[in-house]
Amino acid sequence: xxxxxxxxxxxxxxxxLAHNLTALRAEARPGTKFAFAVKGNAYGHGQNExxxxxxxxxxxFLVNSIDELRLLRAVSEKPTFLxxxxxxxxxxxxxSLGCIFGVFSLAQFSEIEKAAAALDRKQExxxxxxxxxxxxxxxxxxxxxxxAAAKTAGHVAITGMYGHFANIEDTTDFSHAQKQIDAYxxxxxxxxxxxxxGLETHLSATSGLLTHEKDTGTxxxxxxxxxxxxxxxxxxxxxxFTKRGLELLPVLSWKTxxxxxxxxxxxxxxxxxxxxxxxxxxxTALVPQGYADGFPRILSNQGMVxxxxxxxxxxxxxxxxxxxxxxxxxxxxxxxxxxxxIGAEGDKSISAQEMAERSDTINYEATTRINPLLPRIIV
Numbered sequence: 525x526x527x528x529x530x531x532x533x534x535x536x537x538x539x540x541l542a543h544n545l546t547a548l549r550a551e552a553r554p555g556t557k558f559a560f561a562v563k564g565n566a567y568g569h570g571q572n573e574x575x576x577x578x579x580x581x582x583x584x585f586l587v588n589s590i591d592e593l594r595l596l597r598a599v600s601e602k603p604t605f606l607x608x609x610x611x612x613x614x615x616x617x618x619x620s621l622g623c624i625f626g627v628f629s630l631a632q633f634s635e636i637e638k639a640a641a642a643l644d645r646k647q648e649x650x651x652x653x654x655x656x657x658x659x660x661x662x663x664x665x666x667x668x669x670x671x672a673a674a675k676t677a678g679h680v681a682i683t684g685m686y687g688h689f690a691n692i693e694d695t696t697d698f699s700h701a702q703k704q705i706d707a708y709x710x711x712x713x714x715x716x717x718x719x720x721x722g723l724e725t726h727l728s729a730t731s732g733l734l735t736h737e738k739d740t741g742t743x744x745x746x747x748x749x750x751x752x753x754x755x756x757x758x759x760x761x762x763x764x765f766t767k768r769g770l771e772l773l774p775v776l777s778w779k780t781x782x783x784x785x786x787x788x789x790x791x792x793x794x795x796x797x798x799x800x801x802x803x804x805x806x807x808t809a810l811v812p813q814g815y816a817d818g819f820p821r822i823l824s825n826q827g828m829v830x831x832x833x834x835x836x837x838x839x840x841x842x843x844x845x846x847x848x849x850x851x852x853x854x855x856x857x858x859x860x861x862x863x864x865x866i867g868a869e870g871d872k873s874i875s876a877q878e879m880a881e882r883s884d885t886i887n888y889e890a891t892t893r894i895n896p897l898l899p900r901i902i903v
Contacts, residue, residue, distance in 0.1 A: 532780035532813055533899040535867070536569060538577050540773035544752050545581035547770060548730070551738055552746055559584035559605055559726065561749035563592060568818070568891035569753060569776050570900030572599045577902065578752070586747055590618045597621050605650070605747075615639035619647055626686070628652040628660040633673055633680065640679035650684035650724065651715075655708040656700065657690045664711050671718035684724035684745070685715060693731030693757035705736070731757040734765055755876055755887045774875065776891055777867030778898075781860050782831065784810040785851070794848050795840025800825055802839075809836065809851040811863050816844045818894035819865060820883045823847075827882060829863050832856065833870025866891075 549558065560582040561567075566574035571592060575585060576599055585600065587593050588608035594617075596604060607626035610618050612635040618625070619639050627633050627649045640647035651670060654661030662670055674682045687708045692701045708727055715723055725743045728736055730751030737746055754774035756762035787807050794800045794808070809831060815821045819842060827838035829849055836849040851857045862869070866876055880890040 529781075529901075530899045532817065533901050534568075534570060534894060535777040535779060536573055536577070536900055536902045537773070537775050537777075538902055540754055541574070541577050541752065541775045542581060543771075543773050544754050544775070545578065545748070547772070548733065548748060548751050549581075551733055551770065553738055553741070555744075556737065557583040557724075557745045559586045559745055559747045560752060561586040561729075561747055562596065563588040563608075564892045565896045567749065567753050567888045568894040568896075570896070571595055573900045573902055574775075575600050582748070584624075584745070587623075590614050590621075593618060593621050593623055607652070612639070616643060619643055619645055624648045624650055624683070626650055626652050626660075627670075628654075628662060630666075630669060630673060633670065633677070637677045637680045645679065647680050648683045649680055650686050650726075651682055653685055653687040653708060653711045655687035655711060655727075656704045657688050659688070661687065664707065664714065667711060667714045668718060671715065671720055674720070682715075682720055682723065684726070685712065686726040686745075686747075687711075689728065689732050689736075692735055693761055696760065698735070701736070729757075731761060734761055734770075750888045753888070753891070755891075759877075774867070776876070778865040778894065779867065780811060780813050780863045780865065782809045782851075782857060782863055783812040783846070783859065785857055785859055793840075795824075796843065797841055800840040806839075806850055807852045807855070807857065808839065808848050809854075809857055809861075809863070810846055810848055811865075812846050813865065814843045814845040814847055816895065817898060819847065820879075820885075820890075820893075822883050823879070827879070828874055829865055830867075830869040830872055830874060831861060831863050833872055835872060835874075 560578050562571050562574055562585050565571050584603045586605040590610050593606055604623050606623040616639045652661035654663050726745035727743050729747050729749050733746045750757055754772045788802050790802055790804050792802045813819045821842045823838055824841040828835050832854040834853045836851045839850045840848050876887040876890045880887040
């Protein structure tokens with residue numbers, strides 16, 4: 525094992541991130557601005573490491589909480605959306621740090637006005653529109669009251685409005701997406717009729733960029749997330765756009781090192797619950813990661829890792845900080861050898877998508893739940 529590497533770590537490819545951001549910008553209409561989502565510890569990649577690398581390629585960053593905003597401001601002064609809820613006592617700090625709030629209730633609007641007035645600051649906000657998502661945001665009938673409040677507010681300026689697609693990435697039926705586009709268009713018309721024309725608007729993330737914005741969209745901003753990290757929003761979009769020549773490259777690899785090698789006799793059980801019993805003499809390798817590190821317990825007896833460029837199956841239950849793999853296919857395996865949980869080794873690879881499918885989830889949940897305490901190393 526190299527002396528300068530930690531036991532377990534996340535490796536980040538600066539080259540791949542730059543490639544993805546550049547390739548996706550080519551899919552947008554000229555002049556479209558990008559808001560790069562680094563919430564959730566940059567989808568598990570490591571927030572500030574990603575921020576440093578992405579700074580030249582994006583127009584805004586996007587976070588969910590004041591905690592993420594505090595962290596981001598240590599390395600970047602770029603305009604940043606804060607789209608999650610902030611408790612009123614913390615609003616003055618968020619205003620001072622500098623952000624563009626997403627607003628989805630009149631009470632929230634009023635509290636932001638108070639905080640900005642106390643600091644004698646003009647605070648930018650974008651209005652969240654519930655255009656048939658059924659989650660956060662104002663419904664169409666609520667908007668006149670919002671714009672009326674804005675006209676009497678001395679310290680809050682509405683500079684944009686936004687919505688979210690509910691079902692555009694993993695379906696070939698765009699009927700609901702079209703209803704959302706139509707509802708959002710009506711809400712933009714309400715804003716214009718109230719005297720709030722010329723607002724920045726955003727409706728799309730990566731999937732909306734690929735399916736809507738370039739050809740028929742009229743929005744000025746795209747909120748770029750999963751695609752920038754080299755993951756596809758769905759297999760349908762991957763098949764469609766790789767045929768057109770769009771390549772997304774994974775930014776994240778997850779690596780550790782073999783902690784122990786031993787040979788177990790036939791009939792030996794492995795791990796808690798006695799869920800695996802060897803059928804023959806089996807060479808095993810102990811992997812020092814577990815569900816506390818973000819390797820899902822559901823991968824017990826069904827996950828895979830790479831050792832020596834060969835796939836080795838998880839045998840027995842995944843524990844909090846370790847699990848066992850069958851390394852019989854790697855007769856030369858030794859303590860300290862590299863283990864790849866996500867990434868490539870030789871001509872083999874394990875993607876976040878594969879881990880997600882084996883875990884019955886989505887690719888960016890698989891990366892987002894990786895322990896933030898693991899070192900992030902930029903290569």
